Amino acid sequence: FDQLDGHIWMNGEFVKWADAKIHVLTHGLHYASAVFEGERAYGGEIFKLTEHTERLHESARLLGFTIPYSVAEIDDACRDLLRMQGFSDAYVRPIAWRGSEMMGVSAQNNRINCAIAIWQWPSYFDPEQRLKGIRLDMAEYRRPDPRTAPSKSKAAGLYMICTLSKHAAESKGYADALMLDWRGQVAEATGANVFFVKDGKIHTPKPDCFLDGITRRTVIDLARARGIEVIERAIMPEELEGFEQAFLTGTAAEVTPVAEIGQYRFVVGDIARTLMEDYMAEVQPKRAVAAE
Numbered sequence: 001f002d003q004l005d006g007h008i009w010m011n012g013e014f015v016k017w018a019d020a021k022i023h024v025l026t027h028g029l030h031y032a033s034a035v036f037e038g039e040r041a042y043g044g045e046i047f048k049l050t051e052h053t054e055r056l057h058e059s060a061r062l063l064g065f066t067i068p069y070s071v072a073e074i075d076d077a078c079r080d081l082l083r084m085q086g087f088s089d090a091y092v093r094p095i096a097w098r099g100s101e102m103m104g105v106s107a108q109n110n111r112i113n114c115a116i117a118i119w120q121w122p123s124y125f126d127p128e129q130r131l132k133g134i135r136l137d138m139a140e141y142r143r144p145d146p147r148t149a150p151s152k153s154k155a156a157g158l159y160m161i162c163t164l165s166k167h168a169a170e171s172k173g174y175a176d177a178l179m180l181d182w183r184g185q186v187a188e189a190t191g192a193n194v195f196f197v198k199d200g201k202i203h204t205p206k207p208d209c210f211l212d213g214i215t216r217r218t219v220i221d222l223a224r225a226r227g228i229e230v231i232e233r234a235i236m237p238e239e240l241e242g243f244e245q246a247f248l249t250g251t252a253a254e255v256t257p258v259a260e261i262g263q264y265r266f267v268v269g270d271i272a273r274t275l276m277e278d279y280m281a282e283v284q285p286k287r288a289v290a291a292e
């Protein structure tokens, strides 16, 4: 990734991709004092940009720091960089972290840095597998109790268990892993939220210890707009047996049908397929039609 081309926005300036470097004694690297976002641009516009930037600010607040650029400044930087990179469809990655001025658990006076990178990331899961439904393993690690970590923050440190779980799944030939939470309830995949379908109704876990994804909320609205009932509740892993369809949602994953989770099997059904299409229509820029 450090070989890609173009520019990166870093602390208010556009720097050449190869020159966007930080020191090895960066606090964010040693102690995971970093928060980030994942966004997608479609047709030259970043979908729900301000919602993502507000979440970035909130994630930082939960980690006890303030990003020295306003939501509007970061939004503008994302838009300017997208134009500079020359992409119409792309992935946008803002990140904020504590710098290298002090070394140790305490880093009260370290500079808060902020950067944005934009690159092309057409499909999070293999496109062919996606249409057939991807295969998920059951993860070994569980989402932590909100009293153990600020679970509402999109904090780099919380992704340590996600990478471990995803690597373990991939080494067994799975695309991803389903994580339970500390209570043993179904939580989410390593970078996406999870939904199930039974008797024409959608069931999804309550996001009380993991990210309430922006895609998750969008898809719930799209389902309700079609008159499909969406039930947010605690789901136990044994219940997977009774569900007919399953799918993941996330900025990178978009809506991805799931065919298999551990011992359980699902069909790529009408509701998953309809919501996949509705989501792809929803993310397209809504340009006002000029009056004749």
Ligand code: PMP
Binding pocket: 038, 162, 188, 189, 190, 191, 192, 193, 210, 211, 212, 213, 214, 215, 216, 249, 250, 251, 252
């Ligand atoms: N859970 C995790 C762990 C994630 O990394 C993501 C992706 N940001 C999501 C859920 C989905 O969030 P969103 O729809 O806002 O991208």
